[in-house]
Amino acid sequence: MAKRNHAQRATLTLVACSALVVAGCGTAKPQPEGSDTPGEAAGAPGTWELLNAGDMTAESTTLQLGVTRASCAGGVTGTVLEPVVQTAAGRITITANVEPMPPGGYTCQSNNIVPVTVQLPEPVGNRELFDAICLDSSNLTTAFCVDGGIRCQP
Numbered sequence: 001m002a003k004r005n006h007a008q009r010a011t012l013t014l015v016a017c018s019a020l021v022v023a024g025c026g027t028a029k030p031q032p033e034g035s036d037t038p039g040e041a042a043g044a045p046g047t048w049e050l051l052n053a054g055d056m057t058a059e060s061t062t063l064q065l066g067v068t069r070a071s072c073a074g075g076v077t078g079t080v081l082e083p084v085v086q087t088a089a090g091r092i093t094i095t096a097n098v099e100p101m102p103p104g105g106y107t108c109q110s111n112n113i114v115p116v117t118v119q120l121p122e123p124v125g126n127r128e129l130f131d132a133i134c135l136d137s138s139n140l141t142t143a144f145c146v147d148g149g150i151r152c153q154p
Helices: 001-024
Strands: 046-050 062-069 084-088 093-097 114-119 128-131 151-152
Touching: 046 128, 046 151
Parallel strands: 093 128
Antiparallel strands: 046 062, 062 114, 084 093, 128 151
16 A cells, blocks of 8 residues: 555656646747837837938928838838828937738848838928837947938938
8 A cells, every 4th residue: 555655646746747847848929029018119110211302392291111121031021010100390200110020030131122101190391200210229220220210301
């Protein structure tokens, strides 16, 4: 009987330890790019350039942007989300994010440029156009922000 109790305890101990090991070795689910936290733009960071700078006037309310995914994506920018426009007295800030990529490893060549039309809520006026990707201090030393994030000055 003592051998049987010892065998049962050993089996239960083995099962309990196995459960702990399995629980401790689980892999975390990969987090998608970007955030849907209130106050933050959804999606993965994108950067943009002004495609119609020569046509823009102080009265312009339509901008043609060329959006590129900021992260490595094997040369693919993907679907551009609806740009977010914030206007202030001296600046128009535009956030141009893209849909997150599925988890995986991607090469880091340049991603393609996707043309997007942005309707401004009011004319450009005498304001600079600013790329919101440069609001994140970790991007300030990247090629995206070499111009300080200003894409067009009056």
